[in-house]
Amino acid sequence: MQWPDWLKWPPSDQEKKKKDSVLWSESLNATDWSHYSSPRTIIPTAILTFSTLALIRIYRRSLRRIPDAQYITPSYFHKRSLYGYVSRVGDGDNFRLFHTPGGRATGWGWLSSRKVQDWSQKDFQNKTIHVRIAGVDAPETAHFGNKEQPFGKEALEWLRTLLHKRYVRAYIYRLDQYQRVVASVSYWKWGFWKTDVGLEMIKNGMATVYEAKFGSEFGDKESQYRRAMEKAQRKQIGMWTHTKPGLMAKLMGQKQEKVETPREYKTRISQAEKGDAGPKN
Incomplete structure (x- = not known):
């Protein structure tokens, strides 16, 4: 009785030769899978x-340019x-920001195609983010048929001188009802001194602390802002100028002049508009 081939052990020399003798055409078309399981292949592939x-x-996360506020998701808020x-x-408390992710490290300001300082307003059209500076309220300029609030023009010119054509960083809190980014804004003064724009506005009497009941955003700066406003009022800086009468004026019975804040101005205008829109007899 002859044993089956699969029970024969060890294999005969003839069987070994049979297994070792592989046709050249078969080896040419065969796939060597061991090559793909080699650490020399797996490790570089994983790293790549x-x-x-x-x-x-x-x-x-860091290098994609955001062209408009509508691309800013809630994942950005407070983070x-x-x-x-x-x-x-x-305006006295908002501006247009052209997002330059990576700053100078990615060529903004010095590469020929990224010299934004040489661009015209037409080049920025539909490419900027409307930013509302958080925690402050500047006197209103004339718009929508309403008269300019006292010191509105001065506040606008002051902010324009400070920020126009400057690189800044905006820390995002939320989007408001006008699709503006409400943010704390800062820039580097002299290359090493971080300056908060909202605080500088209040210190120079160019804005008040934001007084609306809803939608206020300060981060952790509200108490600092309020102290700065009290100091500006005492020193009669900016919009607080001439609010306190001098000695002679006091002797003549002149009382302290009250400044209408931006919030009071907006409330008065809103009430007047509602009255005009009401039924007329």
């Missing part, structure tokens, strides 16, 4: 994959900031 995913994440170039200052 993770590096690619990491670069994509860095780009999406992230935007660095950019102030292309226009349109």
Whole structure:
């Protein structure tokens, strides 16, 4: 009785030769899977994959330019900031920001295609974020048919001189009803001194602390802002100028002049508009 081949052990020399003799055409078409399981292949592939995913994440998080406020999601609120170039200052407490992710490290300001300081207003059209400076309220300029509030023009010119064509960082709190980014804004003075724009506005009498009942955003700066406003009032700086009568004026019976704050101005205008819109007899 002959034993089956699979029970024969060890294999005969003839069987070994049979297994070892592989046709050249068969070896040419065969796939050597051991090559793909080799550490020399797996490790570089894994490194390349993770590096690619990491670069994509860095780009999406830090290097992708945000053209408008509608692209800012709630994940930014109270967590992230935007660095950019102030292309226009349109009011005493808000401006237009052109997002420049990465700053000078990624070529903004010195690469020929990224010299935003040489661009015209037309170049910035539909590419900027409307920023409302948080925690402050500046005197209103004339718009929507309403008269300018006292010191409104001065506050606008002061902010324009401070911020226009400057790189700033905006720490985002939320979007308001006008799709503006409400943010604390800062810049580096002399290259090493971090300056808070809202605080500087209040110190110089160019704004009051934001007084609305809803929508106020200060971060952790409210008490600092209020102390700065009290100091500006005492020193009669900016919009607080001439609010206190001098000695002779006091002797003549002149009382302290009350300044209408931006919030009081808006409330008065709103009530007047509602009255005009009411039924007429």
